[in-house]
Amino acid sequence: MKIKNICCIGAGYVGGPTMAVIAQKNPGIKVTVVDLNEKRIAAWNDSNLDNLPIYEPGLDKVVGEARGRNLFFSTEVDKAIDEAEMIFISVNTPTKTYGVGKGMAADLKYIELCARQIARVSTNDKIIVEKSTLPVRTAQAIKNILDNTGNDVNFQILSNPEFLAEGTAVEDLMAPDRVLIGGEQTPEGLEAIDALVNVYGSWVARENIITTNLWSSELSKLTANAFLAQRVSSINSLSELCEVTGADVNEVANAIGKDSRIGPKFLKASVGFGGSCFQKDILNLVYIAKSYGLDAVADYWEQVIIMNDHQKHRFAKNMVKTLYNTVSGKKIAFLGWAFKKDTNDTRESAAIYVADILLDEQANIVAYDPKVTAEQMYGDLDYLQTRDSSSNEKGLTVVKNPYEALNDAHAIAVLTEWDEFKGYDWQKIYDNMQKPAFVFDGRSVLDKPALEQIGFQVYVIGQ
Ligand SMILES: NC(=O)c1ccc[n+]([C@@H]2O[C@H](COP(=O)([O-])OP(=O)(O)OC[C@H]3O[C@@H](n4cnc5c(N)ncnc54)[C@H](O)[C@@H]3O)[C@@H](O)[C@H]2O)c1
Numbered sequence: 001m002k003i004k005n006i007c008c009i010g011a012g013y014v015g016g017p018t019m020a021v022i023a024q025k026n027p028g029i030k031v032t033v034v035d036l037n038e039k040r041i042a043a044w045n046d047s048n049l050d051n052l053p054i055y056e057p058g059l060d061k062v063v064g065e066a067r068g069r070n071l072f073f074s075t076e077v078d079k080a081i082d083e084a085e086m087i088f089i090s091v092n093t094p095t096k097t098y099g100v101g102k103g104m105a106a107d108l109k110y111i112e113l114c115a116r117q118i119a120r121v122s123t124n125d126k127i128i129v130e131k132s133t134l135p136v137r138t139a140q141a142i143k144n145i146l147d148n149t150g151n152d153v154n155f156q157i158l159s160n161p162e163f164l165a166e167g168t169a170v171e172d173l174m175a176p177d178r179v180l181i182g183g184e185q186t187p188e189g190l191e192a193i194d195a196l197v198n199v200y201g202s203w204v205a206r207e208n209i210i211t212t213n214l215w216s217s218e219l220s221k222l223t224a225n226a227f228l229a230q231r232v233s234s235i236n237s238l239s240e241l242c243e244v245t246g247a248d249v250n251e252v253a254n255a256i257g258k259d260s261r262i263g264p265k266f267l268k269a270s271v272g273f274g275g276s277c278f279q280k281d282i283l284n285l286v287y288i289a290k291s292y293g294l295d296a297v298a299d300y301w302e303q304v305i306i307m308n309d310h311q312k313h314r315f316a317k318n319m320v321k322t323l324y325n326t327v328s329g330k331k332i333a334f335l336g337w338a339f340k341k342d343t344n345d346t347r348e349s350a351a352i353y354v355a356d357i358l359l360d361e362q363a364n365i366v367a368y369d370p371k372v373t374a375e376q377m378y379g380d381l382d383y384l385q386t387r388d389s390s391s392n393e394k395g396l397t398v399v400k401n402p403y404e405a406l407n408d409a410h411a412i413a414v415l416t417e418w419d420e421f422k423g424y425d426w427q428k429i430y431d432n433m434q435k436p437a438f439v440f441d442g443r444s445v446l447d448k449p450a451l452e453q454i455g456f457q458v459y460v461i462g463q
Pocket residue numbers: 009010011012013014015034035036037040077090091092093110113114131132133134162163164165166276277
């Protein structure tokens with residue numbers, strides 16, 4: 001089956017870039033990305049490509065090429081659903097904040113709303129593709145909703161989890177390690193799988209497209225994130241041991257990473273992993289294991305989150321301890337707020353939690369991030385509900401020039417590994433800081449010996 005018309009519900013970090021690449025690589029397929037959020041859709045349609053709602057290197061070029069040709073962004077959800085033969089669901093699936101499973105389970109209300117809307121609007125057979133990250137067996141729930149509408153439309157459900165990482169989304173989409181497609185192992189299911197294989201086949205080699213049953217595909221996504229996050233927590237746990245023993249975590253990571261069975265990637269010790277996925281997906285995995293009574297499995301994976309929380313706290317507490325046990329009234333410069341470089345996304349960023357602890361200690365934080373807005377930073381702190389908005393505004397100042405943050409500061413905390421930090425005039429920064437001038441490098445990006453040579457007192461995670 002050759003697909004001619006695709007709709008994607010959800011124009012976020014996944015829906016936007018993924019559909020832009022699918023459209024660019026398949027000029028013969030009309031791709032419409034829809035969202036309820038009018039502001040987001042307007043930004044996707046902005047004639048100035050610098051104003052796209054998501055910052056990803058290379059995304060402006062892809063959108064610029066396909067938009068208006070065969071890629072469209074719209075708020076007309078019903079129309080796009082009706083016209084499409086294949087519908088990707090790419091809406092958010094955050095951790096539940098209420099009721100049963102609060103703080104652990106994935107909140108599937110947006111998924112269910114999409115399924116009900118598709119069921120209501122559809123007049124011809126469709127392939128529904130789960131692009132969002134979902135608990136294993138969600139396809140069954142979607143199928144139940146779709147099959148009970150009484151309008152004789154046939155739906156095939158596929159699971160096609162997305163593995164892109166933010167900051168490298170376009171690169172990851174252009175050359176994925178693999179594309180995973182799960183579907184029912186029936187003739188109709190296999191035909192639907194084949195239709196989606198053809199969409200990716202325009203640019204992904206067939207041997208890199210893995211096809212499985214639905215449940216393996218759904219569970220593989222949670223498993224991949226759990227394994228990746230586990231590596232970060234593993235190296236972070238050892239960073240603490242390095243600090244007390246004189247070992248250097250970067251040297252340890254390099255030494256073990258040379259073992260081809262371990263490999264070098266995802267062994268960078270840090271102030272803690274952030275992002276919208278790792279914590280949410282592991283909590284979801286823990287919840288699923290618990291719901292099947294598999295407590296040992298649940299406890300095993302929960303430890304990855306416990307270690308990550310420990311790392312963020314330990315970093316902030318170490319700052320306070322080093323600054324003579326008080327940061328009250330002291331200016332602390334934050335370099336970086338995003339959860340990693342090359343993205344404007346701040347979801348679950350370690351910077352938010354470090355700031356929260358330091359604000360409790362009455363620090364005056366002045367933050368600079370090349371891509372994150374002040375509005376976003378205040379929103380992140382308010383979301384924690386630790387204190388009221390006016391207290392957050394009093395404790396945190398956001399600046400557009402890094403030197404404004406650094407001048408007169410007692411200490412600097414590096415919380416995102418933006419490349420530009422390396423090229424700053426560190427002698428000038430030192431000259432304009434309070435003495436002793438402390439640097440807490442939570443990303444191991446700065447040149448420690450050079451900074452020490454200037455006169456800084458430098459703390460680096462795991463050294
Ligand atoms: N962000 C990532 O790097 C990443 C990578 C892989 C997988 N995922 C998964 O992909 C999914 C989406 O993540 P995201 O980061 O793109 O989320 P997001 O919040 O950036 O985007 C989701 C969009 O869906 C829209 N939406 C919600 N309900 C809707 C409805 N009923 N109709 C129309 N639009 C609706 C929202 O307005 C929002 O714009 C999640 O399940 C996530 O776990 C994310």
